[in-house]
Amino acid sequence: MKVGYYPGCSLKGMEDAYSISLISSFKVLGIELVEIEDWNCCGASVIPSYDYKFANALAARNLALAEEQNLRTIIAPCSECYNRLAYINYKMKNDAGYMEKMNKILSEAGLEYRGTVEVKHAVDFLVNDFGIDKIKEKVKNPINKKIASYYGCLFVRPREISVESAENPKTMDSLVEALGGTPVDYDGKTKCCGASLVVSNEKVGLQTIKNVLDSIKETEAEIIVTSCPLCHANLDTQQLTIEKEFKVNYMLPVMYFTQLLGLALGLSEREVALNKNLTYEVLKV
Amino acid sequence: MIAEEVSKISGENPFACFQCGDCTGSCPVSFAMDYGPRRMIHLIQLNLEEEVLKANTHWLCASCYNCTYRCPRNISFTRISYALRNISVKRGIYPNKTTKIFYEIFLDHMLKYGRFNEGIFVREFVAKGGKGLKELLRDINLGLKLWKKGKIPKDVDKIDKLDQIKKIYEACVKEEKEDKQ
Numbered sequence: 001m002k003v004g005y006y007p008g009c010s011l012k013g014m015e016d017a018y019s020i021s022l023i024s025s026f027k028v029l030g031i032e033l034v035e036i037e038d039w040n041c042c043g044a045s046v047i048p049s050y051d052y053k054f055a056n057a058l059a060a061r062n063l064a065l066a067e068e069q070n071l072r073t074i075i076a077p078c079s080e081c082y083n084r085l086a087y088i089n090y091k092m093k094n095d096a097g098y099m100e101k102m103n104k105i106l107s108e109a110g111l112e113y114r115g116t117v118e119v120k121h122a123v124d125f126l127v128n129d130f131g132i133d134k135i136k137e138k139v140k141n142p143i144n145k146k147i148a149s150y151y152g153c154l155f156v157r158p159r160e161i162s163v164e165s166a167e168n169p170k171t172m173d174s175l176v177e178a179l180g181g182t183p184v185d186y187d188g189k190t191k192c193c194g195a196s197l198v199v200s201n202e203k204v205g206l207q208t209i210k211n212v213l214d215s216i217k218e219t220e221a222e223i224i225v226t227s228c229p230l231c232h233a234n235l236d237t238q239q240l241t242i243e244k245e246f247k248v249n250y251m252l253p254v255m256y257f258t259q260l261l262g263l264a265l266g267l268s269e270r271e272v273a274l275n276k277n278l279t280y281e282v283l284k285v
Numbered sequence: 286m287i288a289e290e291v292s293k294i295s296g297e298n299p300f301a302c303f304q305c306g307d308c309t310g311s312c313p314v315s316f317a318m319d320y321g322p323r324r325m326i327h328l329i330q331l332n333l334e335e336e337v338l339k340a341n342t343h344w345l346c347a348s349c350y351n352c353t354y355r356c357p358r359n360i361s362f363t364r365i366s367y368a369l370r371n372i373s374v375k376r377g378i379y380p381n382k383t384t385k386i387f388y389e390i391f392l393d394h395m396l397k398y399g400r401f402n403e404g405i406f407v408r409e410f411v412a413k414g415g416k417g418l419k420e421l422l423r424d425i426n427l428g429l430k431l432w433k434k435g436k437i438p439k440d441v442d443k444i445d446k447l448d449q450i451k452k453i454y455e456a457c458v459k460e461e462k463e464d465k466q
Binding site for chain 1 (some may be wrong): 295314317319344345347349363364370371382389393395399402410420423424427431434435437442444446447451453457458460461
């Protein structure tokens with residue numbers, strides 16, 4: 001089974017552990033990822049802040065490239081990329097006037113988008129398209145742990161591109177269960193980690209991350225799983241900074257859902273780049 | 286008029302708001318804002334431009350879309366925030382030096398590489414004074430840990446058809462100029 005792949009900048013940079021584990025675990029399941037050639041940055045939250053139209057056109061260029069390369073479905077593992085691409089895809093497909101406006105801009109670069117591509121988040125694709133039952137069949141090492149799935153924001157919001165209810169999502173929990181884990185319930189599942197606020201306004205950014213960690217700490221979770229490189233960097237990398245700044249102690253290991261998946265499918269820690277997580281040292285699998 | 290400008294950029298209608306406050310109640314960052322989203326929308330309705338642009342609200346928005354998801358009037362304050370930032374940036378208004386440096390480097394990478402390059406970003410961000418001395422000293426250990434784990438990317442990941450990005454950018458700038466005339 002082949003599917004289009006939009007990695008995004010983060011997965012090619014500091015958070016390459018996500019792409020390494022995504023590719024290796026999907027391979028075990030027989031899913032081959034075909035990277036969109038010459039994809040560009042989705043604009044994240046910074047370019048829309050500069051120039052909303054430019055940001056949307058940047059997202060549209062990626063859709064046009066995918067179409068040109070005959071990729072009918074593309075998966076975006078980063079929630080920010082997913083959000084940007086899926087929303088512009090939705091807008092263009094459902095608003096003919098908007099489609100025309102965007103194509104006018106794209107035509108300056110010799111591109112056109114006709115609306116034949118489907119954008120999916122990696123979790124959504126895995127659970128809802130590939131299917132839980134097929135994953136269960138391949139589990140070799142059940143992960144018998146209490147696991148908190150952290151969904152964050154952009155996978156469930158806004159409504160137009162929401163994979164499921166933003167108030168109490170279950171997709172990742174069902175995956176955790178299929179891999180032998182016990183999902184824990186907590187009220188911060190879709191509470192925002194502050195995204196890039198930790199760069200632009202560190203004091204506020206650290207507080208929003210702390211709010212999420214506090215809500216997980218109240219549960220008996222032994223592992224946090226994430227599905228977005230920004231959420232992951234905030235909960236994993238910044239956890240140590242928060243412990244220092246607020247004089248608290250979490251010791252909560254964080255990993256990507258693809259790392260958990262790979263381990264359950266029998267891959268080694270190295271094959272899912274587990275040691276790249278800063279909280280790796282407190283993890284006892 | 287600020288309300289009109291906001292609508293034009295974001296496609297949102299601030300006048301549809303009936304001030305229920307679901308947005309502010311749902312906002313994860315309202316604790317640090319000068320005005321919560323509900324009050325900001327009210328100020329926009331009243332066209333109090335100076336108060337609106339002086340507020341830190343739109344700069345603290347983390348684009349989580351919680352307000353958008355729960356709004357009974359189908360308004361996205363997230364998109365209104367983006368529009369307010371567009372308006373501010375064009376007038377050279379930033380909430381702090383850090384944000385200005387962060388944004389400028391990001392746009393530069395977009396036009397120079399077609400992608401955001403985190404390794405280069407960290408170096409440029411520090412060199413331009415994006416971080417205070419206290420935070421820098423605190424982060425030395427963290428930086429070492431990241432480096433040891435190979436989490437600092439080295440290569441510039443540049444796209445082949447960079448001219449397409451430039452043409453798209455120019456087309457957007459041109460349209461904006463034509464709109465103003």
